Amino acid sequence: MECKDAIRMIHPYLEHALSVEETERFLKHTESCASCREELEIYFTVMAAMDNLDRDRNVSLNLKGRFEEQLSESRRELAFWAFIRRFRHAALIGAWVLLAAVLIIEIRFLF
Numbered sequence: 001m002e003c004k005d006a007i008r009m010i011h012p013y014l015e016h017a018l019s020v021e022e023t024e025r026f027l028k029h030t031e032s033c034a035s036c037r038e039e040l041e042i043y044f045t046v047m048a049a050m051d052n053l054d055r056d057r058n059v060s061l062n063l064k065g066r067f068e069e070q071l072s073e074s075r076r077e078l079a080f081w082a083f084i085r086r087f088r089h090a091a092l093i094g095a096w097v098l099l100a101a102v103l104i105i106e107i108r109f110l111f
């Protein structure tokens with residue numbers, strides 16, 4: 001992914017509007033690109049501060065902590081979806097093995 005693509009994805013990422021695959025590629029880029037990560041943190045800080053103004057002015061503004069928490073949450077979600085993908089893959093293989101076994105048994109009954 002190039003920086004211009006990552007920059008374009010910052011807002012959708014913060015709005016939770018990216019697909020799992022897009023989030024994965026986006027986070028991978030921001031983990032290795034200091035410039036885009038800084039840009040993401042700036043967007044996050046501005047959006048969180050504006051959100052705070054709209055809601056409750058007494059809420060703590062630990063924006064750095066909230067930024068890190070959002071990244072951790074995204075990584076947890078990606079790990080969950082990676083698990084689901086692996087499970088689906090294993091279930092599909094299991095279904096094919098079962099189908100093959102049934103076909104073999106049926107063919108043996110024919111002869």
Ligand SMILES: [Zn+2]
Nearest residue numbers: 003006033036
């Ligand atoms: Zn970049």
